[in-house]
Amino acid sequence: MSKIVIGNWKMNGLQSSVAIFRSILEGYTPERAAKSELALCPPATLLATFSSIVAEQSSPVLLGGQSCHHHAVGSFTGSVSAPMLKDAGASFALVGHAERRAEGEDDEQVNAQLLQAQEADLTPVLCVGERQAERAQRQHHLERQLTRALASKPSSLAAPRASRLIVAYEPVWAIGSGTMPSAAEIASVCRSIAEQVQGLVPSDTRLEVLYGGSVSPANAADILAATDGVLVGGASLDAARLLAIVDAA
Ligand code: PGA
Secondary structure (H helix, E strand, O other): OOEEEEEEOOOOOOHHHHHHHHHHHHHOOHHHHHHEEEEEEOOHHHHHHHHHHHHHHOOOOEEEEOOOOOOOOOOOOOOOOHHHHHHOOOOEEEEOOHHHHOOOOOHHHHHHHHHHHHHOOOEEEEEEOOOHHHHHHHHHHHHHHHHHHOOOOOOOOOOOOOOEEEEEEOOHHHOOOOOOOOHHHHHHHHHHHHHHHHOOOOOOOEEEEEEEOOOOOOOHHHHHHHOOEEEEOHHHHOHHHHHHHHHOO
C-alpha cells in the first residue's frame, strides 16, 4: 500500500506563501505521486486559494483542514465547519490535534468533529497521543482517546459516509521537540492502535495509522517503514524538506 504524507502548516502562511505551495506542487512529480499520497493542511484562509492552484495545475496534491467545528453551521464566531472546509476544496480534516486539545477541545467535541467531517465527506485524520507525564499509562490513555473519539451517536450522523479513516499517533512530547520514540516503539504503538480501532469501526473501513511528532528528512525513512505514513508539522513549511520526506516513503 502506498504511504501518505500529510503536512500541517498550523498557524503559518500568508498569501506570499503561495510560492512555497507552488514549489511543492512542482516537485510532486508523477514518480513521487506513485510512491506516496501527499496532502497539505494550510490555514483555512489559504485553502480556497490553494485549491484553485491545484485545479489549475491538475495536481494530485490533496488538501485538508486543520480542525473543524463540532457543529455544521450556526452562531460560532471565528469557527470553521466541515462543510466549509469541503466547500473550500479540502478532502481531509485533522481532528483532535494536541494543539487544539490544549486549547480546551475535549473528547466529546473531537467525537462530534469526526462525525461532522465524515458527514461532510471529508476523511478524518484523528490525532491521539499521550503527554510526557502520561507515558507510563500510554496504552490506557490511547484506548480512552480512541474509544471516545470513535463512539457513534444515536443521531442523524450515526451512519458515516466516509469509509476511510486515518489515525495519527502523535505523542504530545514529540511535537516540535526534536525527540521521538524509537521506530520499533512507533511500529508497536501503531499496530496496537490499528487493532483497537478495528474493533470500533465498520469492518469495511480503510484504516491507516500514521506517526507525527518531529518527523524530518533525517528520520522519515525509518518511520515510514514502520507506519502507513506521517503527519509533518515544521518540516512541511519548506518545499524541499517536505519532498525529501515524500522521497523517504
Ligand atoms: P512537528 O509537528 O512535525 O513540527 O513536530 C507535528 C504535528 O503537530 O502534527
